[in-house]
Amino acid sequence: MDATEIGLWGVPLAMLGGAIRVSTPFIFVSLGEAITERSGRINLGLEGTLVFGAMTAYAVAVMTGSPWLGLLAAAAAGLCFGLFHGWICKFRGVNDIAIGIALMLFGSGLAFFFGKPFIQPSAPDLPAIPFGGWSDVPQVQAALNVNVLFLIGAALAVFLWWAFRNTRAGLILRVVGDSSDAARAMGLNPNTVRLIATGIGGALAGIGGAYLSLYYPGSWTEGISSGQGLMAVALVIFARWNPLGCFAAALLFGGAGALGPALQSVGVTQGYYLFYAAPYILTLVIMIATSSSSRSLAGAPGELSITK
Amino acid sequence: MRESGMKAVGVETIGMSMRFGAFTALDDVSIKVPAGSFHALLGENGAGKSTLVKCIMGFYHPTAGDILIDGREVGIAGPKDASALGLGMVYQHFTLVPSLTGAENLVISREKVPGIIDWRKERAALAQFMERMPFKLPLDVKVAELAAGEKQKLEIIKQLYLGRSFLVLDEPTSVLTPGEAQEVLGLVRGMTKAGDLTVLMISHKFHEVTAFTDDITVLRKGRLTGTGKVSELSHKQMAAMMIGDQPIAALDSRAPVPAEAKQVLTVKALKAPDRTGLKTINIGELDVKSGEIVGVAGISGNGQKEFLEVLAGQRTRDAGDVLVKGSPYCASRAEARTLNVRFIPEEPLRNACAPRMTVAENMAFRTFDLNEAGKPISWIRMGAIRDYATRLIEQFKVKTASLASPISSLSGGNVQRAVLARELTGEVDLLIVSNPCFGLDFSAVAEIRARIMKARNAGAAVLLMSEDLDELLELSDRIFVMSDGALVYETPIAQASVQTIGEHMAGHH
Numbered sequence: 001m002d003a004t005e006i007g008l009w010g011v012p013l014a015m016l017g018g019a020i021r022v023s024t025p026f027i028f029v030s031l032g033e034a035i036t037e038r039s040g041r042i043n044l045g046l047e048g049t050l051v052f053g054a055m056t057a058y059a060v061a062v063m064t065g066s067p068w069l070g071l072l073a074a075a076a077a078g079l080c081f082g083l084f085h086g087w088i089c090k091f092r093g094v095n096d097i098a099i100g101i102a103l104m105l106f107g108s109g110l111a112f113f114f115g116k117p118f119i120q121p122s123a124p125d126l127p128a129i130p131f132g133g134w135s136d137v138p139q140v141q142a143a144l145n146v147n148v149l150f151l152i153g154a155a156l157a158v159f160l161w162w163a164f165r166n167t168r169a170g171l172i173l174r175v176v177g178d179s180s181d182a183a184r185a186m187g188l189n190p191n192t193v194r195l196i197a198t199g200i201g202g203a204l205a206g207i208g209g210a211y212l213s214l215y216y217p218g219s220w221t222e223g224i225s226s227g228q229g230l231m232a233v234a235l236v237i238f239a240r241w242n243p244l245g246c247f248a249a250a251l252l253f254g255g256a257g258a259l260g261p262a263l264q265s266v267g268v269t270q271g272y273y274l275f276y277a278a279p280y281i282l283t284l285v286i287m288i289a290t291s292s293s294s295r296s297l298a299g300a301p302g303e304l305s306i307t308k
Numbered sequence: 309m310r311e312s313g314m315k316a317v318g319v320e321t322i323g324m325s326m327r328f329g330a331f332t333a334l335d336d337v338s339i340k341v342p343a344g345s346f347h348a349l350l351g352e353n354g355a356g357k358s359t360l361v362k363c364i365m366g367f368y369h370p371t372a373g374d375i376l377i378d379g380r381e382v383g384i385a386g387p388k389d390a391s392a393l394g395l396g397m398v399y400q401h402f403t404l405v406p407s408l409t410g411a412e413n414l415v416i417s418r419e420k421v422p423g424i425i426d427w428r429k430e431r432a433a434l435a436q437f438m439e440r441m442p443f444k445l446p447l448d449v450k451v452a453e454l455a456a457g458e459k460q461k462l463e464i465i466k467q468l469y470l471g472r473s474f475l476v477l478d479e480p481t482s483v484l485t486p487g488e489a490q491e492v493l494g495l496v497r498g499m500t501k502a503g504d505l506t507v508l509m510i511s512h513k514f515h516e517v518t519a520f521t522d523d524i525t526v527l528r529k530g531r532l533t534g535t536g537k538v539s540e541l542s543h544k545q546m547a548a549m550m551i552g553d554q555p556i557a558a559l560d561s562r563a564p565v566p567a568e569a570k571q572v573l574t575v576k577a578l579k580a581p582d583r584t585g586l587k588t589i590n591i592g593e594l595d596v597k598s599g600e601i602v603g604v605a606g607i608s609g610n611g612q613k614e615f616l617e618v619l620a621g622q623r624t625r626d627a628g629d630v631l632v633k634g635s636p637y638c639a640s641r642a643e644a645r646t647l648n649v650r651f652i653p654e655e656p657l658r659n660a661c662a663p664r665m666t667v668a669e670n671m672a673f674r675t676f677d678l679n680e681a682g683k684p685i686s687w688i689r690m691g692a693i694r695d696y697a698t699r700l701i702e703q704f705k706v707k708t709a710s711l712a713s714p715i716s717s718l719s720g721g722n723v724q725r726a727v728l729a730r731e732l733t734g735e736v737d738l739l740i741v742s743n744p745c746f747g748l749d750f751s752a753v754a755e756i757r758a759r760i761m762k763a764r765n766a767g768a769a770v771l772l773m774s775e776d777l778d779e780l781l782e783l784s785d786r787i788f789v790m791s792d793g794a795l796v797y798e799t800p801i802a803q804a805s806v807q808t809i810g811e812h813m814a815g816h817h
Contacts, residue, residue: 168423171408171416178405185403186417187388302406 010139010266011259017143018258019251020150021216025050025208025225026250027153029232030239031160032204034246036082037236038164039197040177040190040303041089044100046205047229048107049081053209055111058220061123067214070123071149074210075203081107082202086195096305104229118220126215149211156204157247164243173197177301190303205229234283238290240299256282316473316506317378317394318343319364324373326359326530333359334370335530341474341523343378344503346496348517348538349510350550351527352749357510360527361476364508365397366390377474391419396472398463400479402451410447410454410462414469441465442495456607457488464496468505477509481516485607486777486810493520513778514543526550551750563765565785569597570633572738572769578628580618582611582793588626589614589793598737601760601770603784604795605777607813611793612773613654616742619771620651632738645674647738650731650768654743660727663716667708668697670715671730704729705755721752728759736768743774757783777806791815 029046036043053074061070085103089096129151132144164170176183176193183190208228213220235253239245260275319341326334334356341347351357363370366384374381377393384390404413415421415430434447443461451459460480467475477496481489497520499505511517517524518538526534526549534549578591589611596602606612617623619630621639630637632647643649653659661670669676672693679685697711706725708718715723724744731739741760745753760783764770774780780787787804789797789812797812799805 165412166425166427168416168421168425171412171421171425174408174412175405175416178407179403181401182403182405185399299407 008266011262013139013143014262014265015255015258017139017145018262019255020143020146021254022257023250023254024147024150024153024211024216025228026232026235026253027150027157027247028208028211029205029229030235030246030250031153031156031243032078032082032201032208033233033236034160034239034241034243035173035204036194036198036201037304038173038177038241038301039194040180040301041086041096041194041198042100042233042304043082043085043103043198043201044097044230044233045081045085045103045107046100046201046232047225047227048104048111049078049202049205050107050209050212050229051225052081052107052111053078053206054213054224055115055118055209055220056206057210058123058213059115059118061214062118062121065124067124067126067210070214071126071207071210074206076206078206078209079199079203081206082199083195085202086191086198089198090191090195112222115220115222119222122219123214125218126211128215147211147215149207149215154247157243160243174301177303180303205232208232231279231283234287237300238283238286241301242299253279253283316344316500316503318345318506319395319474319508320376320379321360321364322374322376324360324363324375325371326356326363326368327371333530334363337373337527337530337532339525339532339535341506341508343506344500345523346500346507346509346521348521348524349508349527350512350517350524350546352550352751354529354749355527355550356530357527358478359530361397361478361508361510364390365395365476391470391472394471394473395476396467396470396474397476398460398467398478398480400482402459402463404451404459404462404466406452407450409450410445413451413462414447414466417466417470419470437469438465441468442498443491456483456609457485457492460484460488460492464492473504474506475508477507479510479512481511481513483608483775485813486806487814489516496520514546517546518543528552562761562785563599565597565600569599571595572598572633573771574629574631574634575619576629576631578615578618578630579626580614580623581626582614587611587793589618591615591628591795594788594795596738596769596771598769599764599767600785601764601772601783603780603787604771604773604790605780605787605809605813606773606775606790608775610791610813612742612790614793615790616653616740616773619740620653648735649738649740650736652727652731652739652741652744654746656727657716657720657723660731661715661723664714666712667701667706667715667718667726668694668711671697671700671726674730674734700729700733701726704759721748724748724752724756728756732759732763736763736766739763739768739770741770741772743776744772745774745776745779777809781806789813 029050033043033046056077057070057074060073061067081103085099088094088099126147126149128145128147130141130145132141135141164174172188172193175186176188176190180190212224217224231253235249236246239249256279259278260272263272263275320339322338324334324337325332337356337360349357359368362368364375366387366389375384376382382393384393408416411431411434414434415425438444445458445462445465451462454462460483464475480492484492493516496505496507500507509521521538523537524535524541524546525532526546528550533552573596575591575594579588582589604612614623618625619639632649635647637643637647637649657663675696676688676693677684694711701708704725706729707722715726718726744756744760748756757779760770760772772780772783781801781804784801786798786800787809788795789809791813792815797809
């Protein structure tokens with residue numbers, strides 16, 4: 001059975017599959033960034049962390065033969081990047097956005113430098129769970145072949161949403177993100193909280209990178225990231241710093257990203273390249289539609305430098 | 309959290325001194341606040357009130373002096389020690405976290421918070437705690453959505469929830485309506501009378517001090533200049549303790565508004581979105597005549613700021629007309645110049661200055677591109693700017709290290725004087741002023757009010773928005789009350805009553 005036989009149904013199906021496949025790195029990076037931004041700091045360096053995480057995961061997986069060790073290494077590398085960002089930003093007069101851009105370039109550059117020997121060898125993949133066994137249609141099976149990281153990401157989104165309101169750590173994070181003065185009055189050190197939040201954000205971005213090199217596309221190349229790290233930062237704002245919103249936005253973005261390939265697979269030969277731009281156009285349209293010239297962003301953490 | 313059958317504690321300082329390098333902020337100050345009393349701490353800005361309080365609360369380590377609690381000497385090394393002893397402080401600016409609900413704010417400020425918060429249990433405990441409190445508050449609403457009075461009450465409740473039995477209140481009523489202020493202070497008074505609480509209140513308002521407190525202590529330039537029972541002191545005596553022998557600028561006597569005075573500012577059916585974008589402000593009709601001051605009262609957040617932004621051209625309007633001397637006014641530089649419109653916004657350093665540019669440059673903003681004849685020039689002459697600024701600095705007594713210092717290095721009062729100098733020099737037909745004396749000390753306040761009155765007597769039409777009702781009552785010829793985005797009440801000053809104005813401010817009509 002080939003794509004044309006299920007006809008145009010192939011398009012939404014491919015988009016669903018694409019949404020699940022493509023969205024995972026977005027989910028992790030945007031959840032990480034949501035934690036960081038909720039603490040009142042923005043880390044634009046996650047793009048670099050993502051690429052470095054992808055390289056680390058691939059390299060470790062090649063050397064040890066275990067994708068899980070690769071994943072762990074990527075998270076550790078991301079944690080280091082995040083902590084570094086958090087540590088530099090505690091100094092007076094340091095701008096978190098400028099440091100983020102510097103770390104973005106640094107992370108990518110470092111990944112290319114160390115990653116050269118790993119472009120050829122192949123690493124074991126992260127496992128996926130086939131949820132599509134009930135169907136004979138291969139497209140359905142392909143679409144529902146869900147990687148464990150996607151499930152972990154979904155669970156993490158729900159957990160964070162719950163934790164932001166029901167745990168001490170969650171409330172402290174929101175206090176620090178909304179008002180440094182109030183935090184200090186409570187005897188909290190905003191810099192420490194932000195350091196930890198940026199570190200966790202980096203670790204999650206590293207995991208997002210591991211997904212890229214160990215599952216989809218599933219190999220280490222220098223062009224592995226097409227700006228997911230940066231787009232995820234935009235997704236967080238678009239999702240209004242809500243973890244469930246981040247998850248939904250990542251799915252939407254992933255689905256839109258699958259539109260181009262899906263159209264191509266059902267035989268549209270002209271102009272499908274235009275649809276590769278769909279996620280970006282979609283983001284622009286939603287951003288414009290939900291913004292206002294006279295009102296500031298609802299739900300934005302008060303200490304965030306871009307919305308201050 | 310301690311039970312709220314708590315016992316008030318008495319606090320005493322003995323010979324408290326605080327030196328920062330060569331500067332003595334606090335010089336041998338001994339005060340005594342007995343348990344269950346309501347004590348007022350008076351003094352001008354920089355008199356050392358906050359230094360004293362910060363020493364008590366453990367934010368500063370005093371250079372010399374002791375603190376006694378219930379007659380026993382205690383060592384307070386930091387804010388944590390102070391809170392363990394039951395000392396708490398309610399700051400002038402709110403320390404609640406705006407995006408958290410009241411309940412979340414209370415729970416997270418506790419010393420020990422469980423890792424996972426069982427909201428059902430917490431809510432039950434909070435409900436039980438609130439039953440014992442003299443005021444009711446919605447705790448499930450985000451703090452950002454509470455009115456200023458509610459926030460102030462929540463701040464106090466937070467301190468009580470944390471088991472504090474000695475509270476420092478730093479100008480607690482500065483953001484409240486007269487009605488809210490009465491209510492909050494009355495409740496605090498009740499708690500001190502019941503012996504649950506001891507309060508030390510920093511205040512500038514004599515009528516509050518007289519109505520609610522037991523004793524006062526007055527500081528001036530870091531020294532104790534007076535103390536005594538409120539019942540035995542007059543306002544005049546208190547003022548003398550506060551300002552000493554400094555001369556205070558007197559208000560120009562009020563020239564009567566001539567009957568044939570021309571209408572200068574006319575606002576008709578003005579509509580504009582407010583800050584949240586959810587509501588609109590709606591000014592039906594407002595006119596200001598030459599030679600009168602029209603005051604606009606209201607609690608912050610009722611649309612005064614937006615109204616002012618529309619007049620200043622910072623906010624677009626949806627509908628309506630603004631006319632100055634009969635011609636439409638959209639706040640362009642050219643219009644302001646031809647129609648002689650001047651503007652003194654609140655927080656002048658932020659809204660009327662470029663903080664890092666020099667004092668001279670800031671003072672020349674209106675005139676730097678004109679020559680003596682008022683014609684545009686193509687080359688800026690720094691010499692002329694300096695001469696102009698020198699003249700104004702002398703005339704308005706702006707204290708600055710040099711003409712070339714950044715204006716942000718000036719004190720609040722001097723920034724305001726510099727802005728006044730810029731705005732009040734030359735022909736002024738319409739003057740729009742907002743909270744001109746916020747955060748300034750006694751003598752600066754008197755001087756700035758005198759300048760505004762002088763501009764009025766010289767024939768300017770003045771629109772004055774202020775959150776300080778006393779200021780409006782002192783200066784205005786007519787008062788409007790703004791509530792919920794609309795002008796809801798108008799009264800000539802002769803018939804104005806604080807109570808009626810307060811009721812309209814609170815939106816009870």
